[in-house]
Every structure is written in C-alpha cells, then in structure tokens.
Amino acid sequence: LQAPAGATITSITEVEPKDGTFFEVQIDELTEDGLVTLTMPEGMIHDLAGNTNSASTSLDNSVIFDTTRPTATISSDVSSPTNLSIIPVTIEFSEPVFGFELDELAVTNGSASNLTGSDDTYKAEIIPLEEGIVTVMVPSEVATDTTGNENTESLPFTIEFDVTSPSVTVEQSIDQADPTNNTPIHFTATFSEPMDQKTFTSEDVLVEGSTEASDVTITEISLTSFDIAIGTVPKSGTIEISIPAEMVNDLAG
Numbered sequence: 001l002q003a004p005a006g007a008t009i010t011s012i013t014e015v016e017p018k019d020g021t022f023f024e025v026q027i028d029e030l031t032e033d034g035l036v037t038l039t040m041p042e043g044m045i046h047d048l049a050g051n052t053n054s055a056s057t058s059l060d061n062s063v064i065f066d067t068t069r070p071t072a073t074i075s076s077d078v079s080s081p082t083n084l085s086i087i088p089v090t091i092e093f094s095e096p097v098f099g100f101e102l103d104e105l106a107v108t109n110g111s112a113s114n115l116t117g118s119d120d121t122y123k124a125e126i127i128p129l130e131e132g133i134v135t136v137m138v139p140s141e142v143a144t145d146t147t148g149n150e151n152t153e154s155l156p157f158t159i160e161f162d163v164t165s166p167s168v169t170v171e172q173s174i175d176q177a178d179p180t181n182n183t184p185i186h187f188t189a190t191f192s193e194p195m196d197q198k199t200f201t202s203e204d205v206l207v208e209g210s211t212e213a214s215d216v217t218i219t220e221i222s223l224t225s226f227d228i229a230i231g232t233v234p235k236s237g238t239i240e241i242s243i244p245a246e247m248v249n250d251l252a253g
Helices: none
Strands: 008-014 023-028 034-037 062-065 072-075 087-093 106-108 110-118 121-128 132-137 157-161 168-172 185-191 206-209 214-220 225-232 239-242
Touching: 087 157, 110 132, 121 132, 225 239
Parallel strands: none
Antiparallel strands: 008 023, 034 062, 072 087, 087 121, 106 110, 106 132, 110 121, 132 157, 168 185, 185 225, 206 239, 214 225
16 A cells, blocks of 8 residues: 555455455545555465465556645736726636636625636636725635635735826925025925826926026935926026826826
8 A cells, every 4th residue: 555644444345246356445544635556466365276366457546635625826917006997817726626617706896707717727807896905816615626625715816996196286395495596496296196206207397487497307205205306597587397287107007
C-alpha cells in the first residue's frame, strides 16, 4: 500500500462470484490528500494447491484522495478608483471547478454580466450601480472540483467607482505678498479630491492680466494642493490665474 499518512487497510472482503478470485480491499483513516496505490508483491498468498501468487499487475490500481476545497481569488487590471462603466474582473480558482454560473457572483452596488471561462479561470464584467465602493465575491458552495469538494467563500474584491469631476480653486499663496516686486509669484491650486499629478502641467494653467506674466512652474504640495509659481513678470500690473475645465484628471481619470 502506497498512500498518504494514516492510510490503513481496514478490511478485505470476498465478493461475487465468491469463488476465491475476487476480493474488496477497504482503506480508511487517511489524514492527508494524495495518491493511494494498492499492489500485491509476489509470494504473499497461496492458492488451494499451495502455489504462491505472482506480483500484481493492473491498469487501474490508484485513486486520488482529495478533501481539499477549492478557493477563489478575484482581481482586476483596473485600478481603484475608476470611472469605467464596465469593470472587468478575473476569478481564479485554486483548481479546475464545475458548475460556476454568472448569477452565483455576489455583487454589491452593481451587477455582473458576460461570464466566460472554464476550468480554474473565469472572467466577468461588473457594471456599477452608482458612485461609491463596488464589492464582488464568490460565495461558498457554488462550484465543485472533480472530486465533488465545494469551494470556500472568497475574500471580497473592492473598487471605487467615481464619475464626479473634481472642482478647483486658485488663490494667492498664504505667504505671498500683495503688492510685490519680487518673483516668483506664488498661487495655490486646491482641488476637491486627490489628483493625478502626472496630468497637471504648466500648459494647464491660464495666465491672464496686464503684466504679460509667463514661466509657470507647478509643485505638488499634497494630493489635493499644488503650488503655481509665476517666474517671469515683465510689466507692472495684475496677474490672474485660472485652470480651465477638463485639464487635470483625478485618480479615477
């Protein structure tokens, strides 16, 4: 007997036609998963004439003992937050499973559609219901492996759905003198939510007024605040700074 830990032959029973040629061997008390293989070396038993057996041969003398329940992991190539109206997700099981259907995905603040895949990998599309956190999970006992073990409950996958455009105010920096004869002149842009700093450049700043000011430098203060420095001011007068709509992206894009 070759088997995982704990395996024990607990009974040998003669079965039909009960002429001394067929026997059922029962193996119990396995404590680990693995391959169970039963063989019989030569010289172990005798026939009625006293001849000992030859070594056993077989094409089907192994069984996989499997009590491990499949697990599921949900992921997405889309980062959070997102403004996508359809969020793709991937559901990966720890082993091939059967019986996994679209309506078995549990979605909060959204719905699931277009489930594809097989074996251990499936894909679905999540459609958010409204702004906020969207949660997706695989409940327990909705898919089975080839042995019949039902899956365990997955950890929840969460992503924030955000389609609100950020607002922004631009004011003189708190320590900027007014009037002044020194450069650079500093302004502070404050957004209503964290911004993608890579999308905020000097070309996004509209400089107006009577001074013909130019040479804009932007420095991040925080995810929501940025320093705007005006380096060149050829003439006396006023400087007006603004940021037109749709120039800078928030983290959802």
